[in-house]
Amino acid sequence: MSNVLVRTLGSRDVAKDAKDSYLVGLIGSGIGPSLSPALHQGEADRQGLRYLYRLLDIDVLGIAPEEVGRLTRAARDLGFDGLNITHPCKQLVVEHLDALSPQAEALGAVNTVVFEDGRAVGHNTDVTGFAASFARGLPDAPLHHVVQVGAGGAGAAVAHALLTLGAGRITVVDSLAERAEALAAA
Incomplete structure (x- = not known):
């Protein structure tokens, strides 16, 4: 699967990455028309951040929703800073994370995963x-x-x-x- 993700990402020049540069993705099904990349990129530009936002469509990648944990680990291993999670993975991803914010735990659903200190932490901003x-x-x-x-x-x-x-x-x-x-x- 990592090879598929690497092909989807293109190349990331780690040497040029600054502290304010982020690699982020959206995991979900049928997300090709999603406005998330443009919305996130636009806000990152306004904040003066370098942002690379990639769609990780489980349909395109040939991954079943139940394999969202494997995809999340692969994204972390490839250097992603975080992920947005959408249908049908918001509830399925919960069991594959190292920690949950109180709101994500209460709702049993995650729409944001932040990778920090080698841990995958789930949040819910819905x-x-x-x-x-x-x-x-x-x-x-x-x-x-x-x-x-x-x-x-x-x-x-x-x-x-x-x-x-x-x-x-x-x-x-x-x-x-x-x-x-x-x-x-x-």
């Missing part, structure tokens, strides 16, 4: 990201009854954010009834 966007975009939306579509990797984070924002009641709808029921019971 709660704060959703809450901030919701408050900014729909500041006057009534929260007495909210219908949430989706109970997957980000579903628990969105439900938590909605409760934090003051939702009185949340109805969870998902293509898998048992997943919606599990989130509603949590």
Whole structure:
């Protein structure tokens, strides 16, 4: 698998890498059209950082979602500084990490992995990201009854954010009834 990743990455001139240079990737399925590379690169440019952002599409690489741990280790071994994790790997990656932030542990899902001191640490920024966007975009939306579509990797984070924002009641709808029921019971 490392050979596949090396081909995907091209070359990284480690000798020229400065302290403010980062190699980061997005792991997920069907992520070719993702806006993450442009968004991350744009913010890195504004912050004066050198940022190399690569898509690690498990479909393109021929890797099953359950093998996300192997892909995460390979990325760390190749010198990645961190990873973003998306569908369908947010919950699957948890068991392959060395540590979790309190929020990631509470939600059982990770959307960010930071490699520090040889350890892979999982974080979840979906709660704060959703809450901030919701408050900014729909500041006057009534929260007495909210219908949430989706109970997957980000579903628990969105439900938590909605409760934090003051939702009185949340109805969870998902293509898998048992997943919606599990989130509603949590």
